[in-house]
Amino acid sequence: MNITSPAAEQRRLVHAVAAASDKALAGIVALFDSMTDRQEADRLLDAVRPRLRRLRPPRPITLPRLLFLPVQGVIAEARSWRRQDGGLPRSALVPIAEAVRLAMGAEAQAIEALLAGRNFADLRTVDAAGRRLWQAAAAIAPGLAQPPGWEAAGLAATDFRHAMIVAGGVWRHANPLWAALLVARDGPPDELVRDALVAAATEDPMVPEAILATLLLQAARPGSVVAAAVAARMGAPVADRVLDRWINGCSPDITVNDAQGSARLAEAFAEAMDDLDACPAGRRPDRRQRIAGLRRDIGEACRVAFVDGARAGLLEPMAASLAPPDDGAMSALEGTARALKRLERAGRVLGGGAAYDLALRQIADALGATRAAPGSNPADLARLAEILVGPEDALKLLDD
DSSP states (O other), X not given: OOOOOHHHHHHHHHHHHHHOOHHHHHHHHHHHHTOSOOHHHXXXXXXXXHHHHHHOOOOBOOHHXXXXXXXXXXXXXXXXXXXXXXXXXXXXXXXXXXXXXXXXTHHHHHHHHHHTTOBTTOHHHHHHHHHHHHHHHHHHGGGOOOOTTTGGGTOOHHHHHHHHHHHHHHHHTHHHHHHHHHTGGGOOOHHHHHHHHHHTTTSOTHHHHHHHHHHHHHXXXXXXXXXXXXXXXXXXXXXXXXXXXXXXXXXOOOOTTOHHHXXXXXXXXXXXXXXXXXXXXXXXXXXXXHHHHHHHHHHHHHHHHHHHHHIIIIIHXXXXXXXXXXXXXXXXXXXXXXXXXXXXXXXXXXXXXXXXXXXXHHHHHHHHHHTTSTTOOHHHHHHHHHHHTXXXXXXXXXXX
8 A cells, every 4th residue: 555655745745735726826826725723734835935926916915914014025934934034933933913903903903804805916905905904913913912922932932022023114115115116117217216215214123124124025136226225225244145035045946837927928938137237246256156047947847837838838739629619719729829929039148049939830730730730721830930930921821
């Protein structure tokens, strides 16, 4: 009898979650969010947290999740957390949130009533309830007592004092930080970065560091954000440390089974890498090598996703079809082709143009060979070739 060990089963589940498509991952997250006990679910999601931060699937707004939104950049897994790094262990969030909820009393209940049935796609609710919650939490943070269950979570009294310095300081300046996060995909603008950091300049140094780390998690142009931080008189060594952590935490999680999600991630990575190459912090010799290595890793992940996505999402389904695709199926195939084209363009920005030239030539040949399949339609094949390869190859399919 073959008995799977709990550790092996855990690894299998982690791998399954990490390999899920964007759509499947959103469903998994929704299922986990419905659980009362999230401890096991959080462990399974650890492997995909960088991807979740980029994909941002709509998640229910809960008081703990909203409370710690401004400090998400320094939340670390309990097993890897170190107090000297200045962040918060994930195991501390629930006890602190419960302590804040009890201290706020009726105000917490009123805020939770606003959150009922809402998710983070509802920015109006996040804005109104978040500002109200962060202001209240900042007011009670200095007098908050260590909550029950703190030591049971493996944390010491000194850890609680540390956590409240970081979280309380960020909550006091959450409004300007939130203003920058709302437009993070536009950079965010330098003036909003400066506003968020200058407001926290009188706090413990861990506080502006946490604010910068949270900004980098959402920023489309991380190098520009760091440059704005230094211009706002944040010490360059501190800004460099935060940027290095961001670089080390980057993962080219480009899935091969989801063309739309792969395209979005590739475009975001390409913009971030170009921005890092152009900023003063990114041009430092020691960091330039790491950025170049990260660019190569992401570029290779994009190339693999492009080739495998074309094969699994276009060529194999059309070759196996026994009848020409109907309008709905053809629309889906065209959508996949357009997403793959976006992925190719972003991948070329990251490097390896010759590999894409070869891949496109192979795709054109494969589309030509697919004409012999029982369910093929030259006009459909030509349309896909036009999107992916170009009009000349599309005309060749029709002429042949």
